[in-house]
Amino acid sequence: xxxxxxTNGTAPPFAAVTSEDDTVLVRWADGAESLFHCIWxxxxxxxxxxxxxxxxxxxxxxxxxxxxxNSTCLNASDELEISWTDGxxxxxxxxxxxxxxxxxxxxxxxxPPLDLWSSDSIRRRLPEADYHAVMxxxxxxxxxxxxxxxxxxxxxxxxxxxxxxxxxxxRRTAFxxxxxxxxxxxxxxxxxxxxxxxxxxxxxAHTDLANREMPPGVQFLHCLEFGAxxxxxxxxxxxxxxxxxxxxDPQAWEVLTRVGLPFRFHDADCDVRWKGTPIALDADxxxxxxxxxPGLGAALDVPATQVxxxxxxxxxxAARLKDPANVLQFKLQAGDMMVFNNRRVLHGxxxxxxxTGPRKLxxxxxxxxEWLSRIRVxxxxxxxx
Amino acid sequence: xxxxxxTNGTAPPFAAVTSEDDTVLVRWADGAESLFHCIWxxxxxxxxxxxxxxxxxxxxxxxxxxxxxNSTCLNASDELEISWTDGxxxxxxxxxxxxxxxxxxxxxxxxPPLDLWSSDSIRRRLPEADYHAVMxxxxxxxxxxxxxxxxxxxxxxxxxxxxxxxxxxxRRTAFxxxxxxxxxxxxxxxxxxxxxxxxxxxxxAHTDLANREMPPGVQFLHCLEFGAxxxxxxxxxxxxxxxxxxxxDPQAWEVLTRVGLPFRFHDADCDVRWKGTPIALDADxxxxxxxxxPGLGAALDVPATQVxxxxxxxxxxAARLKDPANVLQFKLQAGDMMVFNNRRVLHGxxxxxxxTGPRKLxxxxxxxxEWLSRIRVxxxxxxxx
Numbered sequence: 001x002x003x004x005x006x007t008n009g010t011a012p013p014f015a016a017v018t019s020e021d022d023t024v025l026v027r028w029a030d031g032a033e034s035l036f037h038c039i040w041x042x043x044x045x046x047x048x049x050x051x052x053x054x055x056x057x058x059x060x061x062x063x064x065x066x067x068x069x070n071s072t073c074l075n076a077s078d079e080l081e082i083s084w085t086d087g088x089x090x091x092x093x094x095x096x097x098x099x100x101x102x103x104x105x106x107x108x109x110x111x112p113p114l115d116l117w118s119s120d121s122i123r124r125r126l127p128e129a130d131y132h133a134v135m136x137x138x139x140x141x142x143x144x145x146x147x148x149x150x151x152x153x154x155x156x157x158x159x160x161x162x163x164x165x166x167x168x169x170x171r172r173t174a175f176x177x178x179x180x181x182x183x184x185x186x187x188x189x190x191x192x193x194x195x196x197x198x199x200x201x202x203x204x205a206h207t208d209l210a211n212r213e214m215p216p217g218v219q220f221l222h223c224l225e226f227g228a229x230x231x232x233x234x235x236x237x238x239x240x241x242x243x244x245x246x247x248x249d250p251q252a253w254e255v256l257t258r259v260g261l262p263f264r265f266h267d268a269d270c271d272v273r274w275k276g277t278p279i280a281l282d283a284d285x286x287x288x289x290x291x292x293x294p295g296l297g298a299a300l301d302v303p304a305t306q307v308x309x310x311x312x313x314x315x316x317x318a319a320r321l322k323d324p325a326n327v328l329q330f331k332l333q334a335g336d337m338m339v340f341n342n343r344r345v346l347h348g349x350x351x352x353x354x355x356t357g358p359r360k361l362x363x364x365x366x367x368x369x370e371w372l373s374r375i376r377v378x379x380x381x382x383x384x385x
Numbered sequence: 386x387x388x389x390x391x392t393n394g395t396a397p398p399f400a401a402v403t404s405e406d407d408t409v410l411v412r413w414a415d416g417a418e419s420l421f422h423c424i425w426x427x428x429x430x431x432x433x434x435x436x437x438x439x440x441x442x443x444x445x446x447x448x449x450x451x452x453x454x455n456s457t458c459l460n461a462s463d464e465l466e467i468s469w470t471d472g473x474x475x476x477x478x479x480x481x482x483x484x485x486x487x488x489x490x491x492x493x494x495x496x497p498p499l500d501l502w503s504s505d506s507i508r509r510r511l512p513e514a515d516y517h518a519v520m521x522x523x524x525x526x527x528x529x530x531x532x533x534x535x536x537x538x539x540x541x542x543x544x545x546x547x548x549x550x551x552x553x554x555x556r557r558t559a560f561x562x563x564x565x566x567x568x569x570x571x572x573x574x575x576x577x578x579x580x581x582x583x584x585x586x587x588x589x590a591h592t593d594l595a596n597r598e599m600p601p602g603v604q605f606l607h608c609l610e611f612g613a614x615x616x617x618x619x620x621x622x623x624x625x626x627x628x629x630x631x632x633x634d635p636q637a638w639e640v641l642t643r644v645g646l647p648f649r650f651h652d653a654d655c656d657v658r659w660k661g662t663p664i665a666l667d668a669d670x671x672x673x674x675x676x677x678x679p680g681l682g683a684a685l686d687v688p689a690t691q692v693x694x695x696x697x698x699x700x701x702x703a704a705r706l707k708d709p710a711n712v713l714q715f716k717l718q719a720g721d722m723m724v725f726n727n728r729r730v731l732h733g734x735x736x737x738x739x740x741t742g743p744r745k746l747x748x749x750x751x752x753x754x755e756w757l758s759r760i761r762v763x764x765x766x767x768x769x770x
Contacts, residue, residue: 022693035689039696044684054651055581059589059679061703065696100684107686174655178560180758196440204444212754214599260668266439270559270758271767275668283645283660294444299429299485301492304420308407311424311450318446369597373565373655382656 011098014080019072026080026097034101039065041082044100045090046385054385099384111284115151116240119328127151131159131337134172141172142378144339145371148218152237153340159222161334166220166364169337174370177216179209180270187221187361189354194267196295200228200359203295205236205321205348208365210293211263213274216365219342223332227357234348235328235340238290241320242279252313257281259310261291264298273298278317289343292321321346332361343368396483399465404457411465411482419486424450426467429485430475431770439770484769496669500536501625504713512536516544516722519557526557527763529724530756533603537622538725544607546719551605551749554722559755562601564594565655572606572746574739579652581680585613585744588680590621590706590733593750595678596648598659601750604727608717612742619733620713620725623675626705627664637698642666644695646676649683658683663702674728677706706731717746728753 012028022038048057068085075081080092127147133140147154170176189200209215246253260275282288397413407423433442453470460466465477512532518525532539555561574585594600631638645660667673761767
């Protein structure tokens with residue numbers, strides 16, 4: 001069972017309100033208290049939303065950051081009513097304000113869970129989904145979205161062996177992300193490859209398109225044929241490896257969250273380059289991305305004083321990412337599809353012998369913005385202002 | 386004239402080489418010197434590139450960061466030849482190494498120029514391009530790409546009045562970026578709008594889709610009809626405004642480069658949210674993005690201790706962005722197309738009266754990765770390893 005993503009809609013009513021200096025203290029009927037700053041309240045006045053678009057109508061230059069409350073009260077409609085020094089009067093419903101409270105505990109409670117894994121821990125509870133359930137049932141669709149968000153991947157079973165089913169599954173979420181490889185791609189052994197994926201060599205675990213400012217989010221990789229010897233799939237939880245690194249070598253971890261490593265892909269038609277940190281946190285300080293693709297590593301041009309510490313940090317991180325205890329290895333069957341967060345879960349494969357049989361995968365991407373949006377729509381959060 | 390983007394291919398030959406501890410010092414025939422670290426050189430050995438894909442063949446865990454040179458010399462082929470403590474021998478051509486040197490001056494010289502502007506300064510030298518030249522001539526195509534990269538926008542003239550010409554122009558660069566608004570969009574006054582752009586209200590200068598992890602890069606906005614009174618276009622150089630803010634209020638500037646501001650767009654089909662810093666620098670410490678869209682501002686949930694400083698900083702930045710000296714205002718004509726970096730140049734419009742005539746724009750996006758890639762291909766950099 002996943003933790004529900006929405007509040008149950010029964011926010012406690014207001015019990016009391018007091019104002020001091022530039023803050024307003026609200027006590028809720030459940031006894032808890034929330035502090036709000038006057039400028040925050042004035043800026044979040046519900047009258048500032050366009051009635052149809054629900055967009056804000058004023059910018060951050062409109063209101064004096066030093067604004068104060070002339071008076072505060074709980075009015076006859078059970079609203080918090082504030083008269084401001086700029087002459088405006090605001091009225092807040094309790095659920096509107098309760099949902100937006102920003103004490104540390106409330107902020108922490110709003111963060112989604114994060115499920116880190118090693119090879120051993122995940123092997124015993126392999127995240128799976130059924131193609132038919134995901135395609136026909138919104139509860140299964142939501143469950144699979146939450147699993148990929150929290151755990152980073154799902155193996156989908158019973159996928160029809162038909163070209164570009166991956167795109168049909170992707171469209172259950174949203175539109176796909178196009179790249180220089182097109183709107184979708186086929187992974188087979190090719191002559192004169194422009195990319196290691198199109199050989200039959202082993203592929204070290206990596207994240208795709210690390211050379212882009214924003215690498216694609218969720219990857220769909222559908223196995224249509226697999227008769228070749230070898231070619232086992234590898235998956236590694238990059239966030240787990242990063243957290244291990246932080247524990248054993250915090251200095252290396254810090255370097256990899258700060259220094260942009262250059263990546264590049266170039267062929268006859270494009271030359272796409274980006275310098276990104278191998279480990280990236282989001283605005284809430286949570287793991288957001290592991291960017292790791294040795295094949296696309298470009299000439300390192302950090303300041304000379306940082307060269308040695310960057311190599312030491314990369315060496316330490318590489319050891320964590322290749323640690324067999326972290327590498328989940330398994331063989332895809334025709335009719336399986338891996339769906340994984342390419343910004344977190346590294347994927348790779350063992351070498352295979354193309355003379356022993358075919359190996360054909362098809363894939364596409366959907367960005368994380370769309371993945372998380374689908375979760376909000378399936379749980380009704382998109383109806384909340 | 387733009388500064389050329391490529392070296393002229395005549396890197397100086399090696400003149401001398403010495404090795405000490407974990408570094409190698411190269412003297413070039415022009416008298417300059419470059420220091421390289423042993424681990425850097427061993428990692429960049431040209432033998433580590435796949436012959437066809439040109440991808441790296443080893444990861445950062447393969448080579449001991451403490452590696453040293455057993456011997457260094459300039460061999461009979463004018464290469465730098467190094468015998469390593471791990472038994473490997475590397476040979477470097479001078480141009481390969483010269484192009485990758487990483488002293489501070491070389492790193493600085495590789496950065497593209499940045500052309501900041503105010504309304505007054507840009508009005509006297511409005512960046513323009515001719516549709517027919519861009520569509521038919523690669524030199525004009527390159528020039529227009531460099532202008533958008535360096536200055537942030539171009540007004541393209543003589544664009545045919547035909548549906549979705551914007552996409553034809555975009556495809557001179559690459560594929561387009563799809564969003565929840567589709568692969569392209571039309572800006573007209575609509576009933577029941579889901580977005581302020583689809584009203585006839587004034588639009589404060591903003592960057593599009595600030596609610597996405599990576600907002601679209603270059604925006605194409607083609608004017609097909611414009612008979613309405615009002616509706617003048619606004620453009621603001623966000624990097625110039627940010628640089629002004631840094632000069633007058635460095636504390637506010639620092640806050641806006643560090644604190645993630647929440648943005649959100651939601652309608653019946655999606656709910657896309659992201660917390661991004663209003664000002665973002667890239668790995669080289671240069672301006673990369675201004676993210677500013679008051680209409681999409683969502684509930685601010687930074688830690689309580691930061692609320693007041695965030696509002697003060699936003700108030701100061703808003704003043705710079707609305708300063709008339711920074712706002713270029715002009716009226717598009719049918720047959721004009723604005724092409725601008727949506728990660729830097731804010732755009733907006735004055736209100737217009739839909740009863741006085743039509744106003745119809747069509748647009749689409751191409752991401753910055755593709756914009757910069759096209760510049761590299763047009764200048765031949767994609768052929769260089």
